[in-house]
Amino acid sequence: MTVRSRYRLVLLLACLSLVGCGGSGGGIQSGSSGAGGGPADAKGQVTKPNKAAGTFTIQPLVEWHGFVPQGDSVDVTTGAATRFWDRGGNEVTASAWFDYVSMNLSPSTAARAQGAYANGVIAAEEVRLE
Numbered sequence: 199m200t201v202r203s204r205y206r207l208v209l210l211l212a213c214l215s216l217v218g219c220g221g222s223g224g225g226i227q228s229g230s231s232g233a234g235g236g237p238a239d240a241k242g243q244v245t246k247p248n249k250a251a252g253t254f255t256i257q258p259l260v261e262w263h264g265f266v267p268q269g270d271s272v273d274v275t276t277g278a279a280t281r282f283w284d285r286g287g288n289e290v291t292a293s294a295w296f297d298y299v300s301m302n303l304s305p306s307t308a309a310r311a312q313g314a315y316a317n318g319v320i321a322a323e324e325v326r327l328e
Contacts, residue, residue: 238264238315240272241328244307249296252276256311265315273319274311283326295325 240263242256257271265272276282282295290298299307313322 235314235316236264237312238262238320239310239312240265240267240274240320241310242271242308243305244299244303244309245271247296247299247303249293249300252280252292252296254296254299254309256309260308261310265320268318272311272315274313274322274325275319276322276325280313280322281324283324285327295327298327 239261240256240259241261242259245255245257247254253273253275255271255273259267259270259272262272276292280292282290282292284290284295284298299309308328310326310328311320311322312324313320315321
């Protein structure tokens with residue numbers, strides 16, 4: 199068993215033990231389209247936040263819809279029209295959001311990005327801390 203296979207097995211077991219992986223929307227789910235351009239969302243741990251560029255990576259993915267991931271991560275870009283939300287459901291500035299995730303990088307810092315998926319990247323319309 200490769201390291202990547204073991205990693206995926208551990209994620210699957212964690213999913214099953216913590217939230218279940220039934221058809222009700224929880225756990226690991228794959229999307230239906232890998233071509234791109236359509237609506238997509240992804241949830242997982244925030245890694246590699248870059249405030250200046252307005253980008254971050256979700257890795258590992260724990261949920262995704264509307265695309266087929268290339269591995270266990272997806273890159274996310276944000277722009278002037280992207281809306282950012284904190285864990286309490288409050289809208290915050292991009293600067294405050296990136297400051298928070300940069301200071302709190304850990305497995306418990308999870309986010310959901312929603313937007314258009316193309317060429318392996320989600321162009322986020324909305325980003326929420328989970």
